[in-house]
Amino acid sequence: MNEKEVIHSFFNHRIGILATMHQKETVMLPLLEDQLGINIKVPIDFNTDQFGTFTRDIERMGDQVEAAKHKAEYAMSLTGETIAISSEGIFGPHPFLPWVPYNREIVFLIDRVNEFEIFGEASTTDTNYRQMKIEKIQDAQEFCESVGFPEHAVIVRSKDEIIKGINTHEQLEEAINYFLKKSNDELYIETDMRALYNPTRMKNIKLATENLISKIYSLCSKCSFPGFEVVERKAGLICSGCGLKTNLIKSEIYKCKKCGEQEERLYPNGRQFADPAHCPICNP
Ligand SMILES: [Zn+2]
Ligand SMILES: [Zn+2]
Known part of the structure; x- marks a missing residue:
């Protein structure tokens, strides 16, 4: 198989x-x-x-x-x-x-x-996660330009009311005008983060x-059970400058969810030594 x-x-x-x-x-x-x-x-x-x-x-x-x-x-x-x-x-x-x-x-x-x-x-x-306080329609339009509107929708809200899923310029204008007419409450615009x-x-x-x-x-090397994954990361990658241990990751421990088999895999980032720039001794 x-x-x-x-x-x-x-x-x-x-x-x-x-x-x-x-x-x-x-x-x-x-x-x-x-x-x-x-x-x-x-x-x-x-x-x-x-x-x-x-x-x-x-x-x-x-x-x-x-x-x-x-x-x-x-x-x-x-x-x-x-x-x-x-x-x-x-x-x-x-x-x-x-x-x-x-x-x-x-x-x-x-x-x-x-x-x-x-x-x-x-x-x-x-x-594009972001929000901003707005006072007029131009503020909302500027915000929209920075967040990929109208492919990405926005939300307009006051203290106690919210309009979601705004994704046309007409809807945006309508929503802002609605809130401005209704009250002097603080008004916010934000990105609509719902996936669709x-x-x-x-x-x-x-x-x-x-x-x-x-x-x-990722299958267990002993029993082939799926999901053989990292359960622990060990720091201590050696600095290439001074030879002492750094806080960078040296190895990862994989463990089987079924049989408990463990395996240590060295140098998960593909480097055997740490750059002295990341060393607390060489670059304090
Ligand atoms: Zn196993
Ligand atoms: Zn060092």
């Missing part, structure tokens, strides 16, 4: 519920069916908004991976199927470069029959799905 046959026989063409909204299936479904051999079903009225949305309508629950897992479990409980796949995105400032916007997408898969759980991810600064209104986000969801698939395709 080649790798693809191993994976297909693992999932065995069972039904998998794709617990997503906003047309994410357009990028996820073909990959999951072809690469994993799962027969994907998209529930018609699955409403994931109850788990929280980006637009702060509802408080988001738990941490991102937990939230994705919760969605997938909920989909299984509704349908009685044994496989579910969900997706979860977060947006905000980059963890190390707070002035740069950042998007992390998770795609989570559970298989109850094989007692198997795994997630793929895409973390990127390739996002945001092709950049849709692309990142596709990348996270591909990452999930490549993680599943």
Whole structure:
């Protein structure tokens, strides 16, 4: 059997519920069916908004991976199927470069029959996530020019009202005029991050799905169980200047979810030594 046959026989063409909204299936479904051999079903009225949305309508629950897992479990409980796949995105400032916007997408898969759980991810600064206070229509138009409008939609909101999915110049003008006429409340414009209104986000969801698939395709060297993945990273790459250890990653530990086999793989970034520029001794 080649790798693809191993994976297909693992999932065995069972039904998998794709617990997503906003047309994410357009990028996820073909990959999951072809690469994993799962027969994907998209529930018609699955409403994931109850788990929280980006637009702060509802408080988001738990941490991102937990939230994705919760969605997938909920989909299984509704349908009685044994496989579910969900997706979860977060947006905000980059963890190390707070002035740069950042998007992390998770795609989570559970298989109850094989007692198997795994997630793929895409973390990127390739996002138009942004918001701004506006006072007049020109402010909104300038904002829109900077975020890839109208291919990417925007949201206009006041303190207690919101108009989403704006993706024509007419709708934009109409929305702003509506708010300006109605009250003197502070007015904000922001990018609509729902996948079907945001092709950049849709692309990142596709990348996270591909990452999930490549993680599943990593097979245990001992028992061939899928999802042989990194459980720990060890720092201590040696500096080429002074020969001392740095905080850069030296190796990764892979572990099998089935038999517990562990393997240390050296130099995951393809370099045996650290650049002295990253060394606390050579470049304090
Ligand atoms: Zn194994
Ligand atoms: Zn050094």
